[in-house]
Amino acid sequence: MGKHFGKLIDKKLVQVLLVYYLIAYIIDFVGTVLIYHQQNELDVLIRELLIQYGVFFVTKLAYIFTALLLTKKIFGGKTLNPLMLSVHLLLASLLAFYTAGIGLLLDVHVFSKVAALSIESIFIRGLSGLSFNFFVYFSMIAIVYAYQYLIQQKKDELEASQLKTKLLDSKVKALQAQLNPHFLFNALNGISSLINDNKLKAQDAIADLSYLLRCTLNLQETKLTRFQDELSLLKTYINMERLRYDDKWLVDLDIPKELDEYLIPPLLLQPFIENTIKHGFSEKHQNIKTQIWARLNGDVININIVNNGKPLEIEPPVFGLGIGNVLARLNSLFRGDFDFKIFNDSLKSGEQTGSVVWVKLQLPALRV
Numbered sequence: 001m002g003k004h005f006g007k008l009i010d011k012k013l014v015q016v017l018l019v020y021y022l023i024a025y026i027i028d029f030v031g032t033v034l035i036y037h038q039q040n041e042l043d044v045l046i047r048e049l050l051i052q053y054g055v056f057f058v059t060k061l062a063y064i065f066t067a068l069l070l071t072k073k074i075f076g077g078k079t080l081n082p083l084m085l086s087v088h089l090l091l092a093s094l095l096a097f098y099t100a101g102i103g104l105l106l107d108v109h110v111f112s113k114v115a116a117l118s119i120e121s122i123f124i125r126g127l128s129g130l131s132f133n134f135f136v137y138f139s140m141i142a143i144v145y146a147y148q149y150l151i152q153q154k155k156d157e158l159e160a161s162q163l164k165t166k167l168l169d170s171k172v173k174a175l176q177a178q179l180n181p182h183f184l185f186n187a188l189n190g191i192s193s194l195i196n197d198n199k200l201k202a203q204d205a206i207a208d209l210s211y212l213l214r215c216t217l218n219l220q221e222t223k224l225t226r227f228q229d230e231l232s233l234l235k236t237y238i239n240m241e242r243l244r245y246d247d248k249w250l251v252d253l254d255i256p257k258e259l260d261e262y263l264i265p266p267l268l269l270q271p272f273i274e275n276t277i278k279h280g281f282s283e284k285h286q287n288i289k290t291q292i293w294a295r296l297n298g299d300v301i302n303i304n305i306v307n308n309g310k311p312l313e314i315e316p317p318v319f320g321l322g323i324g325n326v327l328a329r330l331n332s333l334f335r336g337d338f339d340f341k342i343f344n345d346s347l348k349s350g351e352q353t354g355s356v357v358w359v360k361l362q363l364p365a366l367r368v
Contacts, residue, residue: 280309
């Protein structure tokens with residue numbers, strides 16, 4: 001029975017039921033001993049009580065476990081319903097008369113007492129023990145259904161969490177797949193403008209683009225990458241774009257070595273640099289300088305991108321595919337645990353002064 005019972009109810013639940021049943025029986029036994037002690041009959045009946053309670057412990061336990069097996073087999077894994085409740089009410093009542101019958105058999109055949117072994121005597125004795133047996137049976141049934149409810153709830157929560165993780169992974173992969181064609185189209189447009197003017201620069205740009213494409217294709221299954229790898233890709237992209245803009249676009253990178261092994265989403269910074277070029281140049285802004293620096297601050301990484309190109313016409317701006325994609329990826333990966341701001345500002349630091357467009361990113365500091 002134990003092997004089949006284990007398939008329906010796990011070992012931990014069986015242990016809980018046994019401990020509860022044992023405690024209930026010890027309490028009942030102690031109560032009975034105290035009653036006989038007050039009647040000065042304890043010395044005579046202690047042996048009988050031990051035998052009687054030993055037999056009852058085993059037989060009642062077998063009855064309750066068998067009842068659980070049968071109800072689980074008949075009704076399956078269904079939750080408690082009116083029909084099952086009616087069945088358990090009947091089984092709980094029968095337990096009292098089942099116990100009474102075993103008690104009378106012990107009196108007649110083991111303790112050699114003169115007792116009437118009849119349906120009427122079983123019924124009368126069963127009624128006297130109905131409350132205790134009913135309580136023990138239904139308490140154990142309640143433990144079983146409460147335990148199974150908690151297990152099912154945990155299982156549902158785990159499945160929901162796994163499903164949510166899979167959806168987030170799918171969303172990030174979809175967004176990364178969307179980003180790569182967007183970057184490719186812009187890069188090819190830049191290279192095409194060089195072909196007639198400077199074939200050598202165009203060839204260098206194609207070589208850089210080939211390197212970038214190989215790296216970004218390898219990032220398709222990567223949600224996070226090392227800062228130093230992201231920086232390597234960014235430098236290649238900057239070099240490729242500077243072939244197009246020559247000295248009209250200056251870039252100042254200030255990323256400390258301590259950030260090399262920290263993790264950030266791949267192709268995080270490139271869309272912001274691309275945005276600088278796309279929207280920064282204008283008739284009044286023929287030369288642009290872009291400053292990029294990052295710092296570790298406790299458990300966050302602060303990234304700043306500042307350029308002195310054309311100011312934002314509206315704040316906050318309407319984001320296109322590139323930056324919109326970055327924000328969607330950050331939200332999927334960090335579930336809102338990041339900060340992003342873009343705004344017009346004035347800067348007076350070193351050689352760069354005047355109006356600037358400032359991008360601030362704050363990400364969780366994650367290490368390899």
